[in-house]
Amino acid sequence: MRPDAAPSYHDLYTRFAWAVPDRYNIGVDVCDKHCAAPDGGAAPAIIEEVPDGAVRVWSFADLRRASSRLANALAARGVGPGDRVGVLLGQQWETAVAHVAAWRLGAISVPLFTLFGLDALTYRLSDCGARALITDAAQIGRMADLLPDLPALETVVCLGAGSARAGDPAQRVIAWDAALAAASDTHAPADTAADDPAIIIYTSGTTGKPKGALHAHRVLLGHLPGVELPHNLFPQPGDRFWTPADWAWIGGLIDVLLPSLHHGVPVVAHRAAKFDPEAAFAFMARHEVRNVFLPPTALKMLRQIPDPRRFGCALRSVGSGGETLGAGLLDWGREALGVTINEFYGQTECNLVVGNGAEVFPVRPGAMGRPIPGHTVAVVDPDSGAPVPTGALGSIAVRRPDPVMFLGYWNNPAATAAKFVGDWLLTGDTGRADEDGYLWFVGRDDDVITSAGYRIGPGEVEDCLMKHPAVAMVAVVGVPDPDRTEVVKAFVVPKPGALDTHGGEAALTRALQDFAKTHHAAHAYPRRIAFLDALPMTTTGKIVRKDLRALG
Numbered sequence: 001m002r003p004d005a006a007p008s009y010h011d012l013y014t015r016f017a018w019a020v021p022d023r024y025n026i027g028v029d030v031c032d033k034h035c036a037a038p039d040g041g042a043a044p045a046i047i048e049e050v051p052d053g054a055v056r057v058w059s060f061a062d063l064r065r066a067s068s069r070l071a072n073a074l075a076a077r078g079v080g081p082g083d084r085v086g087v088l089l090g091q092q093w094e095t096a097v098a099h100v101a102a103w104r105l106g107a108i109s110v111p112l113f114t115l116f117g118l119d120a121l122t123y124r125l126s127d128c129g130a131r132a133l134i135t136d137a138a139q140i141g142r143m144a145d146l147l148p149d150l151p152a153l154e155t156v157v158c159l160g161a162g163s164a165r166a167g168d169p170a171q172r173v174i175a176w177d178a179a180l181a182a183a184s185d186t187h188a189p190a191d192t193a194a195d196d197p198a199i200i201i202y203t204s205g206t207t208g209k210p211k212g213a214l215h216a217h218r219v220l221l222g223h224l225p226g227v228e229l230p231h232n233l234f235p236q237p238g239d240r241f242w243t244p245a246d247w248a249w250i251g252g253l254i255d256v257l258l259p260s261l262h263h264g265v266p267v268v269a270h271r272a273a274k275f276d277p278e279a280a281f282a283f284m285a286r287h288e289v290r291n292v293f294l295p296p297t298a299l300k301m302l303r304q305i306p307d308p309r310r311f312g313c314a315l316r317s318v319g320s321g322g323e324t325l326g327a328g329l330l331d332w333g334r335e336a337l338g339v340t341i342n343e344f345y346g347q348t349e350c351n352l353v354v355g356n357g358a359e360v361f362p363v364r365p366g367a368m369g370r371p372i373p374g375h376t377v378a379v380v381d382p383d384s385g386a387p388v389p390t391g392a393l394g395s396i397a398v399r400r401p402d403p404v405m406f407l408g409y410w411n412n413p414a415a416t417a418a419k420f421v422g423d424w425l426l427t428g429d430t431g432r433a434d435e436d437g438y439l440w441f442v443g444r445d446d447d448v449i450t451s452a453g454y455r456i457g458p459g460e461v462e463d464c465l466m467k468h469p470a471v472a473m474v475a476v477v478g479v480p481d482p483d484r485t486e487v488v489k490a491f492v493v494p495k496p497g498a499l500d501t502h503g504g505e506a507a508l509t510r511a512l513q514d515f516a517k518t519h520h521a522a523h524a525y526p527r528r529i530a531f532l533d534a535l536p537m538t539t540t541g542k543i544v545r546k547d548l549r550a551l552g
Contacts, residue, residue, distance in 0.1 A: 009361040009370060016225065016373035020403050024194035026217050027103030030261035031067060032189065034060035045261055047240075047287060048093050048269040058093050060264075063100060066180065068187035070101035070157070073179040074132055077155040081106030081190055084128045084200065086153075088112040088121070088135040090271040091247050094159060094176070096257065098134040103198055103217070106190030107132075110200045110212075113248040114139060115522040119464060122146050124202050125153060128212055128410060136160055140173060147172065194218040194403075200410055201250050203348040204448060204457025212410030213348045220258050222404025226352025226372045227259040230342035231291050231317040232359045235263045239316065242268040242284065243293040244275050245453065250348050251321065256293050265291075277301040281311040290316040295453030296323035297484050299341065303329065308336045315339055319355075321346070322453045323485050324441055327365035343368055345441070347455075349406045350398045350425050353377050354439050367438040368431075375402060378424075379433045385421040393442060396431040397424040447545055449478030451486050456524045458488075458545075464520040465490060470498035470508055475535050475543045476526065479552060490526035491548050493535060505531055 035041030041061030048056045079085065085102040087109055089095040102109040110128050112121060121143065125133065129152045135143075137160035147153065159176045192198075198219065200212040228234045241260040245252035247269075260267045268287045272279070275298055284292065292315060294302070299320055302308065318333060318341045325343045333341040344355030345368040354377055356369035363369075371377040376399040378387045388394035398405065400423050408416035419425055430442045449456040458476035465474045473493035478486035494508065502508040509529045516525035536547040 009357070012229070012360065013371070013373045018221070018374055018403060020194050020218050020221050022194060023191060024217050024221070025103055025106075025189055025192045026198055026220050026258065027067065027100040028189050029220065030258055031060055031063045031100050034261075034264055035064050043264060044266045046093055046096060046267050046269055049283070049287070050092075051271060056093065060261075063096065063261075065185040066097045067100035067104055068185050069180040069183040070097055070134075071104040071187045071189075072183035073157065073174075074101060074107075074155065075105060076183070077132070077174075079105060079107055079132050079155065081192075082197070083107045083131040084110050086110045086112050086125055086128075086130040086133040086135075087248075088114060088133060088139050089159070089247075090114050091252065091269050092271055093269065094134070095247050096261075098157075099199075099253075103192075104187055104189040106192050106196070108197050108200055108214075110202075111248040111253055113246060113521065113523075117464070117517065117519040117521050118143065118146060119467075119519045120460070120521050122149060123209060124212075125150055127209070128200050131155065132157065134176075192217055194221070195407075197407060201348050204455050204460060209463075210457065210460060211412055211415055213406045214408055214410050215406050216403075218403040219406075220254065220262060222374075222402065223254050223352050224259055224262065225374045226344060226346065226355055226404070227255060227319075229357040229360065229372055230319040230344045230355040230369075232339075232342070232357065234259075234291060234317065235265045236316065239265045239290050240268060240288055241265055241291045241293075242270075242287065242289045244272065244280065244298055245293060245295060249454075250351055251293060251295070251453070255319075255321075255352065275301060277305050281305060281308050281313060284315065285312040288314070290314065291319075292317070293319045293321075294341075296320055296325065296329075297452040299325075299329060299333075300483055303332050303336070313337070318342065319344055322450060322455075324366050324368070330363065330365055344372075345369065345439070346404075347427055347429075349419065350402065350404055350427070352404065353398050353402075354396075364438055367434075367440050369439065370437050371439070375404070377439065379431055379439070380421070380424055380426075382421060382426055385424045390435055391432055393430055393432050396427045396429045396439065396441075397421075398427065399423050400425060447477065449476075449486050449488055451478065451481070451488060452484040452523070454523055456488060461488060461490065461516065461520060461524060461526065464516050465492070465512060465526070467519065468512060468515050470494050470502055470511070472496075472498075473535055475545065475548055477545050477548045479528065479549065487527040488524060489528040489530065489548075491530050491532050491535060491551070493532055499531065 045060045046058045087098045099109045132155040156173045198217040202210040243256045321344045340358035342356040346352040353375040356363045379394040380397045382395040461476045472495045479489045481487040536544040
């Protein structure tokens with residue numbers, strides 16, 4: 001999208017046409033094509049500030065050489081088209097190299113969050129049948145005991161690891177530096193179709209285990225309009241992108257990293273232990289960041305910093321998603337950041353399909369925006385798929401075919417079929433559309449918890465807590481929180497005598513929280529726990545979560 005391509009939203013939307021080729025590979029698109037430029041790929045691709053404060057600049061040519069070496073190293077270990085490659089790393093250079101290497105091979109990358117607990121990692125690696133894993137010494141150290149339970153995982157390429165170690169009799173762990181040094185820096189990428197599978201991103205649900213949303217290579221092309229409009233007709237000369245969101249999530253990986261590389265725009269990377277708003281302002285100024293994706297919780301923390309203009313940030317666009325932005329936050333963005341924050345909307349299965357673009361049409365406080373050009377989005381009856389009247393409540397839905405839409409859930413055709421009514425993909429969100437086509441979020445159709453930008457399924461947290469010897473029954477809900485939108489709250493029925501043997505409610509609360517952090521995920525542990533004698537149940541034995549939410 002360019003400012004002179006269409007002067008209005010109507011023109012942008014009606015004139016838009018997808019240009020998805022039959023043969024397409026994400027790795028080639030974000031890397032190799034830039035190396036064919038007159039400068040041979042010397043332009044900066046990733047600017048990384050490492051933990052000690054040093055700054056490393058990696059070019060597109062660097063990305064091609066490193067991803068070629070890793071692809072050759074993986075191929076030598078038998079990894080090929082269709083194989084799954086887990087990527088368990090933070091926001092760093094090697095993460096980009098790992099994904100591009102997988103796509104060069106025609107393999108399927110599987111981003112994994114470093115804050116996942118051992119049970120969460122084991123499930124995802126086992127469910128997708130990962131044949132290889134790219135990680136670092138800290139992660140492999142805590143995962144050493146899991147390797148025997150993952151027989152399909154034949155190769156682990158480990159940053160900071162010297163060689164295979166005790167507990168790994170199959171010598172699956174190899175060192176990143178040694179593996180890349182021994183491999184050629186040239187590699188002919190696989191000739192993939194746009195519809196060939198490229199990436200599995202696990203998404204939380206209300207019950208049972210997480211589902212792997214399988215996306216094709218075309219998913220990147222499908223994302224582009226949803227990045228370009230909310231980021232004020234991105235890219236523009238001098239643009240430089242950053243997000244505090246981890247690249248293990250769709251918001252960091254496919255909303256920021258890959259669209260930027262597609263357009264040849266540098267991405268700034270940094271692995272922060274936690275989000276510090278003052279440090280974030282200084283970081284954006286120091287690295288001359290012009291475009292940023294900030295989850296709502298990060299925006300709320302930034303808003304608490306007095307006189308942010310003193311840092312000297314010069315932002316051109318700010319995008320946010322996952323929570324409705326009210327008039328107060330929009331006003332603060334205009335005053336403190338000098339831009340209108342553009343909210344956008346989507347989900348792992350079908351992302352960035354609705355959004356705002358303040359330079360194209362007025363932003364209405366509280367509205368998610370309008371359908372992004374290229375996507376057909378409507379509010380429909382969830383049973384029939386028929387669009388509901390203007391202003392009426394219904395299910396927010398996206399019509400297929402659509403290049404941003406997932407291929408289906410990994411090895412779960414029943415769940416895939418349940419996601420659709422006719423040709424409409426149901427997002428699971430209730431909303432309404434006004435007379436001008438703006439969409440308004442009303443609420444979730446299920447019990448997924450939205451906390452600090454993360455979508456957390458209560459079922460997985462419950463499964464984890466049920467493994468603790470003190471827990472007889474447990475139910476998890478989201479409760480309102482001024483900073484995080486919601487926080488996870490667990491209602492626990494302890495086993496007889498468990499409170500006494502564990503030192504009382506306060507001590508057992510801490511023990512359960514630590515247990516959840518270790519075995520499930522540090523970002524999804526229950527920040528609040530209440531102990532009950534019994535859980536509210538229907539006559540058929542289902543937990544009545546609305547009654548628990550009413551308890552606060």
